Amino acid sequence: MASNAAVPFWRAAGMTYISYSNICANIVRNCLKEPHKAEALTREKVHFSLSKWADGKPQKPVLRSDTPEV
Amino acid sequence: MLKQASRLLSRSVAAASYKSATTRAFSTELPSTIDSTFVEAWKKVAPNMDPPQTPSSFMKPRPSTPSSIPTKLTVNFVLPYTSELTGKEVDMVIIPASTGQMGVLPGHVPTIAELKPGIMSVHEGTDVKKYFLSSGFAFLHANSVADIIAVEAVPLDHIDPSQVQKGLAEFQQKLASATTDLEKAEAQIGVEVHSAINAALSG
Numbered sequence: 116m117a118s119n120a121a122v123p124f125w126r127a128a129g130m131t132y133i134s135y136s137n138i139c140a141n142i143v144r145n146c147l148k149e150p151h152k153a154e155a156l157t158r159e160k161v162h163f164s165l166s167k168w169a170d171g172k173p174q175k176p177v178l179r180s181d182t183p184e185v
Numbered sequence: 186m187l188k189q190a191s192r193l194l195s196r197s198v199a200a201a202s203y204k205s206a207t208t209r210a211f212s213t214e215l216p217s218t219i220d221s222t223f224v225e226a227w228k229k230v231a232p233n234m235d236p237p238q239t240p241s242s243f244m245k246p247r248p249s250t251p252s253s254i255p256t257k258l259t260v261n262f263v264l265p266y267t268s269e270l271t272g273k274e275v276d277m278v279i280i281p282a283s284t285g286q287m288g289v290l291p292g293h294v295p296t297i298a299e300l301k302p303g304i305m306s307v308h309e310g311t312d313v314k315k316y317f318l319s320s321g322f323a324f325l326h327a328n329s330v331a332d333i334i335a336v337e338a339v340p341l342d343h344i345d346p347s348q349v350q351k352g353l354a355e356f357q358q359k360l361a362s363a364t365t366d367l368e369k370a371e372a373q374i375g376v377e378v379h380s381a382i383n384a385a386l387s388g
Contacts, residue, residue, distance in 0.1 A: 128370035138371060139302050139319040140336040142378045146352055148345045155337075158266055 250327040254292035259330045260307065264338055269316075270307070277308040278331060280323045291329040298323045300335065302381040304388075315341055317385050319378070346386055353379035 125135045144155040166176035227236045260278055262270040278289050281303025300321045307314045321335030356375030363369040 124373060125370045128366040130367065130370055135374060136320045136336050138374050139378050142352065142375055143302070143317065143319040143337045143339060143382070146345060146348045146379070146382060147339060147343050151339070151343045152345075 251329075255329045256291060257329070258289060258291045258293075260333065261330065262305075262307075262333045262335075262338070264335055269338060273307075273309075275307050275309045278333070279304075279306045279308070280333060281305060281318060282323065287323075289323075289325055289331055293325050293329070293331075295327045296323075296325045298325070300333075302378045304341070304385045305333065305335075305338070317341055317344065317382060341385060344382060344386060349379055349382045349386070353383065 123135075126132075141159065144152070144159060147155055160180075162180045164176045164178050166173040168174065224236050227234075257274040257276065258278065260270050260273050260275050261268070262273075276290075280287050280289060280298065281300050282298040283301045284298070286303070287298060300318055300323055302319055303317070305316050305318050307316075316335075316338040317340075318335040319337040321333065323334075324332040326332070353376065356372050356379060360369065360372035360376055363372050
C-alpha cells in the first residue's frame with residue numbers, strides 16, 4: 116500500500132526528510148528583514164566535535180564548526 | 186477444559202484488578218496492564234527483588250476522546266529554539282498540510298499531518314495570527330490538543346519581499362543549470378519555498 120504512494124521528489128533524488136526540512140528553513144531564514152535575519156543566522160550555526168573510537172579509546176576529535184549539512 | 190480456561194482468565198483478571206485497586210503508593214507499584222502471571226513467577230524466584238519495570242509503566246496514559254467535544258482547541262506550537270505557543274486555547278487553526286490547507290477545529294479526528302512551507306493561522310475570536318512555517322508536522326490528538334512543530338516560523342511582516350524575488354530568480358536559474366538529481370532537487374525545493382512565500386505575502 117505504501118509502496119504505491121508517490122514519493123516526494125526530494126526523496127526520489129536521495130535526500131532525507133531532515134535535509135529537506137533544513138534546506139527549507141535555511142531558505143526562509145535568508146528571506147528575512149534585517150534585525151531578524153542576523154538573529155536567525157546565529158541559529159544556523161552548527162558546532163560539534165566528532166571523535167572516532169578505536170580499542171575503547173577516543174581518537175583525536177575533529178572539530179566541525181559552521182558547516183552546512185555534512 | 187473450557188471451565189479451566191475461564192477460571193484461569195478470571196483469576197488473572199482478578200489479580201490485575203487487585204493491582205489497579207491499590208493506589209500507586211510506591212514508585213515500584215505496577216500498572217494493571219503488566220502480566221500478573223509473570224509477576225507471580227518472578228516473586229517465586231526472586232522474592233526480595235522488585236519485578237522489572239517496562240517502558241509502558243513510565244508512560245502517561247494516552248489522551249482519550251472526551252465524551253463531549255471541547256469548545257476550544259489547545260495549541261502547542263514549538264520551534265527548535267523556542268516554544269511559541271504553550272497550551273493556548275483557541276477556536277481554530279489552519280495549517281499548511283502537504284495535502285492542502287487544513288482547518289482544525291476542536292474535536293478534530295486524530296491526525297498526523299506533514300506540513301509544507303506555507304502559512305499557519307491561529308484564530309482566537311476575531312484575532313488572527315499568521316506565521317509562515319518552513320516545514321514540520323502537526324499532531325492532532327483525540328482530546329482536542331494540537332501539537333504543531335516547525336523548524337522555522339516567522340510572522341509575515343518579518344519577510345523581505347525583495348530578497349524573496351531575488352532568491353526565486355536565483356533558484357530558478359539553478360534549476361535550469363542543475364546536472365545531478367540532488368542539485369535538481371535542491372533547486373526545486375528553493376523554487377517551491379520561494380513561490381510559497383510569494384503566495385503568502387500576496388494572498
